[in-house]
Amino acid sequence: VMTQSPLSLPVTLGQPASISCRSSQSLLHSDGNTYLNWFQQRPGQSPRRLIYRVSNRDSGVPDRFSGSGSGTDFTLRISRVEAEDVGVYFCMQGTLWPPITFGQGTRLEIK
Amino acid sequence: VQLVESGGGLVQPGGSLRLSCVASGFTFTNSAMTWVRQAPGQGLEWVSTISGGDAKTYYADSVKGRFTLSRDTSKNTLSLQMDSLRVEDTAVYYCVRSSNWDPWGQGTVVTVSS
Numbered sequence: 001v002m003t004q005s006p007l008s009l010p011v012t013l014g015q016p017a018s019i020s021c022r023s024s025q026s027l028l029h030s031d032g033n034t035y036l037n038w039f040q041q042r043p044g045q046s047p048r049r050l051i052y053r054v055s056n057r058d059s060g061v062p063d064r065f066s067g068s069g070s071g072t073d074f075t076l077r078i079s080r081v082e083a084e085d086v087g088v089y090f091c092m093q094g095t096l097w098p099p100i101t102f103g104q105g106t107r108l109e110i111k
Numbered sequence: 112v113q114l115v116e117s118g119g120g121l122v123q124p125g126g127s128l129r130l131s132c133v134a135s136g137f138t139f140t141n142s143a144m145t146w147v148r149q150a151p152g153q154g155l156e157w158v159s160t161i162s163g164g165d166a167k168t169y170y171a172d173s174v175k176g177r178f179t180l181s182r183d184t185s186k187n188t189l190s191l192q193m194d195s196l197r198v199e200d201t202a203v204y205y206c207v208r209s210s211n212w213d214p215w216g217q218g219t220v221v222t223v224s225s
Contacts (some may be wrong), residue, residue, distance in 0.1 A: 011160070037212060039155075045146075046205055046215035047155065058213070090155055098169040100157040100209075 002091055004103035010111040017078040018092045021091035022102065025073045030094070035094035038067055038076045041105075042087040050089075078108075085111060112136035112214050114206050119219030126196050126223070132189040132206035133218055139182050144189050146180065147208035148202035149218075156202070159191065160209060172219065174200075196223045 001024040001093045011017045038051040048060050051067035054074060064079040078085055091103040118130040118193040132144070146158040159180040160169045168180045189206055203218040 039212070041155075046218060048215070049208075049212040054214070088154075092155075098160070098173050100155075100160070101159070102155040105154040 002103040116219040120172040130191040192196035
């Protein structure tokens with residue numbers, strides 16, 4: 001089970017934001033990798049992966065996004081929130097699949 | 112690199128639908144492919160995956176025995192046959208290349224209602 005918090009995150013433009021994702025089991029795979037991804041879903045759009053294997057940014061993702069964590073606790077941070085960051089953020093584990101499981105989602109809005 | 116889904120629509124409980132996902136810019140044989148769904152106002156739910164090499168299929172417990180995932184590599188098309196549909200299957204269905212979780216399709220809407 002993947003548990004995200006908070007579920008709603010109002011943030012002032014230019015301020016940092018942080019989203020937590022906790023797994024009920026360790027996501028460290030026997031191959032040494034941790035298959036924890038972060039996705040962004042902007043309003044009316046399909047999801048887009050931002051971060052893979054905990055802390056690796058996908059191509060084109062601004063460097064204000066960063067991921068960290070290990071084992072069961074993970075965090076997505078946005079150093080300075082911009083208007084285009086509004087949307088819902090999901091964590092997803094692929095270590096213990098099947099099944100692949102997603103967090104409930106965190107809705108980021110501008111305060 | 113693009114995925115385009117089709118086949119969604121309105122169906123009564125107990126009915127069937129077949130979703131298709133056509134890929135361009137890459138080949139399925141090298142890529143795991145996945146369907147993810149999103150019920151109205153809800154989060155993301157993994158539905159099914161087909162592996163790239165041996166085309167082995169995996170299903171969420173919620174759809175096992177009712178949904179069947181297949182691929183036609185000659186047409187670069189992924190298909191999800193959905194039988195015995197339930198109201199709770201109502202969602203936007205996305206296909207995605209899950210080897211690297213990119214690209215995602217635009218989604219196709221499935222509504223199960225009487």
